[in-house]
Amino acid sequence: GAVVSQHPSRVICKSGTSVKIECRSLDFQATTMFWYRQFPKQSLMLMATSNEGSKATYEQGVEKDKFLINHASLTLSTLTVTSAHPEDSSFYICSARWPDSYNEQFFGPGTRLTVL
Amino acid sequence: GQNIDQPTEMTATEGAIVQINCTYQTSGFNGLFWYQQHAGEAPTFLSYNVLDGLEEKGRFSSFLSRSKGYSYLLLKELQMKDSASYLCAVLNSNYQLIWGAGTKLIIKP
DSSP: OOOOEOSSSEEOOOTTEEEEEEEESSSSOOOEEEEHHHHHHHHEEEEEEEESOOOEEEEEEOOTEEEEEEETTTTTTEEESSSOOOOGEEEEEEEHHHHHHHSOEEEOOOOOEOOO | OOOOESEEEEETTSSEEEEEEEEOOSOOOOOOEEEOOTSSSSSSSEEEEEEEEEEETTTEEEEEETTTTTTEEEEEEEEEEGGGGEEEEEEEETSEEEEEOEEEEEEEE
16 A cells, blocks of 8 residues: 655754644655644644645645645655644644545654653 | 545454444545554555445445545454554645544554
């Protein structure tokens, strides 16, 4: 099956620093990738849709300048949490859409971000 | 608005059967997914329904009624490893996945 990786799996940082999370589709090219955030005991919340070669589409309430998304190639999307604060601590999950499909997404293993 | 409802928590006994219900109201419908999620891990795909009826896959089955905005996930012959959260998600008209909060399933010996 299709594999999506995320790096790092866990990161702890100080308040005010920036953190970059990578999402890679290892064995397929993904024009579209999605970034989700999940707080404990809550649902996955779609943050943004990342399209290769164009600007990401952010969901309502998600700050574009705080959560920078770059989808520079067909196999890599990055999410940068700028000036992180403790309330940004969460589980961040990416997924990649299978080519020419609208209903197949493959999820990365997630990144646990803790901001001190 | 868009809304997906499922029970917060359910308890069942090893070897038994459990049904997890999901009701949804979304802007358009392009299919309903069930995912399993263990704590601290990403969701893993279980099933996809786009037409009414029952889809069976081993110990797991999923049912959909589009007219009622309703689905259920049926787990048979429960095993301890089935203890996890089960997430219902609907693909809306924009092909975005809208997620329920998940049902935590506790399996007791």
